[in-house]
Amino acid sequence: MRSVIRLIWFDLKHELKPPVWITLQWFTFTIQLFIYGALISQLVTATEIGNYQQFYAVGFLVMMTFDIGSHAGRDFVEDAHEGRLPYLLSLPISRSKLFLATALKGGFELALMLTVPFAITLSLIGNLTVVSVAAAVATLFCLGFGIAGLMLGLSFIAFKSSDLYAAITTGLSAIIIRFSTVLYPLASLARASPGYASVARFSPLTYGADLVRLFLGFDPSILLNPVYAVAVLTALAVSTLGLSMFLLQRLVEGVKSG
């Protein structure tokens, strides 16, 4: 376990000394919530949402989770291209431990970057219980691990073509966020176009955002069935992380990336 902790700290210390990226995430969240969110909420007149600023705050947390989770894949590709991955694979450490270190590092990053935004969101919404807050945190972590697993799985495309990988993941990211309930409820997507709502049902962010909102006390009538949400998020996290672990086991030392 010491080797896993050492690997995690080796990567994390670059982000903590100085914590530029973490502070930047907090800054972006604060500006987006108190300027963009506040001003847009003055324009939103749909009564079913209630306070749009609160709705947006949860949506932005989910977007941040997605962004941080997807970094895991990008880091993996960079490691491969910069020669760090072959070095890591040659270390006297098992593949499963290497995978555990990558996953835990992602978890720590997520915790660090979400602490302040999550606290601000909770204070904005107010009137919460310990159980509901814990359930919301668990949902965000489950979503984060699922997205990280998905991106790690996709990162194996990068061994064929890094350009193709970057184009697929970045294009996919924008579409996954827009076609989801991160920024608006499913009913609004359906009113804009029934096709949009159908696509949104395939986005993991839809289930993550709606489940977090349910735990934080939003009106359940505008949210998806939580049973489906729990099932989808669990299946996503388990399957993508399992797939990534399988692929890492098969990766041979000295692999060349294109």
Next chain:
Amino acid sequence: MTELSSILQLTRNDFSYFFRTKWLMAILLSLHLSDMLVVALVYGKLMSFNYFQFFVPAIIVMGLFVAALDTGRRIWLAIREGVIQYYLSLPISIYGIVAAYLLAGGLAAVVYSTSLLLVALVVLPAQAVWNTLILLPFLFVLAMGLAGIAASLAAFASTHGEYYFAYQQIVQTILLVFSTVYYPIAVISNYFPPFLTNIVSANPLSLAAEAMRQYTFAGNSVQPLFLINILLASLPFAIIGATAYLIALHTIQVKGKL
């Protein structure tokens, strides 16, 4: 070879580099087209006014802005990877290099935003498309000004590794959020104190978005004073950016590094 032809060759080289970066094209197109065809449409269903009509012209300006900002990334890469040393060895003055980068940045941004305009014209009827031709030179100067902001960021961040992207995100967030790209000035004046509302009104992105809404899509006659305002708001950024980049190039020329 004359200085002018060298500038034009370098401009062409940098201009084509922007469009050859596949992952960047994937990011920009997926972001702006999904903003136009999904976000604007769905937000419109949540509001009591025609947000689609309001936001689509602004997305063209967002495209112009983001494409112009990419000039900074290219300058930053050129400094970091030593390409700038090669440029300095060419028979072209440092003034020529600066001019080429700003021209390429402005041109790439205008071409990219024109592609968004063509899509916008399909989804939103424009009352006076020909007014866009009058706007184009002013949008080009604006794009050069925005490229100037990016150039000064790149010159400033070139000694701080990856921090360039942090600076870029801060500037991008602030300039977009404190503008009328996302919300009308009436909403902003209800929320901000008068001095901040004035700053938002003078933001070149607000001016360009308003020009696009009023002159291209609403079909109002073009007001020369408004166009002069765009010039006055953009030129300082272009001059500051050009000076910062010029100083950086001069330092590299004299000391060999920044």
